[in-house]
Amino acid sequence: MTRAYERKKEPALVRRRLLEHGARLCGQQGVAGLSLQEVAETAGVTKGGLLHHFPSKQALVEAIFDDLMQAFEEIVQREMASDPEPFGRFTRAYINGTLDLIGREDRGGWSALMMSTLTEPSLKRKWVEWLDGHLQQEGRVDADPMLELARYAVDGMWLSGFFDAHDLHGSPAETLRRQLITLTRKP
Amino acid sequence: MTRAYERKKEPALVRRRLLEHGARLCGQQGVAGLSLQEVAETAGVTKGGLLHHFPSKQALVEAIFDDLMQAFEEIVQREMASDPEPFGRFTRAYINGTLDLIGREDRGGWSALMMSTLTEPSLKRKWVEWLDGHLQQEGRVDADPMLELARYAVDGMWLSGFFDAHDLHGSPAETLRRQLITLTRKP
DNA sequence: AAGAAGATACCAACTGGTAGGTTTCTTCGC
C-alpha cells in the first residue's frame, strides 16, 4: 500500500498543476505568449521538470487542450443524457455546457485556449473533428439552420464573456439562455 | 506639383504596407507571435524603418487595430444609412458588416487581431467602448434581448469563419444571414 | 540647410530545447 501523504514526488499532481496553470496562462497570454519557464515556475517546478512531463511546448499545449476538451465533452454528455427530446438535443447540451463554463472561475483557462485554436492548426483540427463527430452522430436532428444559429449565438456569448465578467451586452445571462433554448425546440 | 513616380521614399505607402502586413501576420500568429522583424521584412523595410513609423510594438498593434476598427466603423455607418427601419438598425448593420468581412480575402487580418483583443487589455477597452458607444447612441432600439442574441450569433459565425473557409456548420451563409436579419425585425 | 525616412549595427533579455546530473520511487532476487 502506498502512503501518498509521505511522498516527496507526486508526478500526477505536478502534471495536473502544470496543465491547470498552463491553461490559465494560456488564457491570459495566448499560446504564442506562453513561456515554459513561467508555466513551470507557477506550477512549482523547474523548466526541466516540466519538460520531463511534456517533451515540448507543442506537447504541453496539446495536452492542455485535450484536458479541457475532455472536461467539456463530459459536460455535454451529461446534459444530453438528461434531455428526453431528440430534436436539438446536442445543441441544447452545447448551449448549456458552454454557458456553464462561462460561469466558472477557471473561465480564463478556457478563454484564450480556444482562441489559440484559431492559430494553432493542430488544435483547430481537433476542435473541428470533435464538432463534426457530434453533428454526424446526432444525424439530421441538429442540422436545422435555427439550431446552427443557436450554436453560433452561444459561441458569441462565450466570446463576449472575455470582455467583462458581468452580464453581457445588457440582459442577464439566464434570460438569454432561456431564449436560446426556446430556439432549439421544434418549429 | 509632386511627381510621385520619381520618388524614392514614400512614407505613407510604407506605413500602409506595414499596417496591412502586420494585420495579416497578426491574423496568422496572434499578437504575441508577431515579430517586428517579420512585419518589417514582408513590408519591404528594415526593422529600424518600422520603428521609425511605430516607436514600439504596442504602438504598431494599436495602430493596426485602429485601422481595422475604422474600416469596420465605415461599413457599419454605410449599412445604417441605407436602413429605413430604426428598430434594430445598428444590429442589422453589425450583422451585415461582420458577414461582409467574413467574405473578404483579408479576413485573416481581422481574425486573430480581434482575438488578440481578448488578451490585450488596451484593445479590449477600445472594442468595448466602440460597442457601448453605438448601443448607447442608438438608445433602446437595439437593447432588445433578441437583437442581443442576433449580435452574439453573428459573432459566433465570424468566429467559426476561422475554422474553415467554406460554409460554416452546413447551411450556406446567405441562408443564415437572412434568418438572422429576420430575428431583428419587430416581434 | 534641416528634418524626415530609412538602414546598419548592436544589446540585454528571453525563448524553447538539450545534456547530464541527483534524488526518489518501485521492483525483484534473496
Add this chain to the structure above:
DNA sequence: GCGAAGAAACCTACCAGTTGGTATCTTCTT
C-alpha cells in the same frame, strides 16, 4: 524482511536563436 538495480521524477547548467528596443549613420525630400 532487506538491499541492490533500475526506472521515474526532477534539477542545474547551458546553448543557439530570437525578441523588442536603442544608438548612430546615411539618404532623400522640401
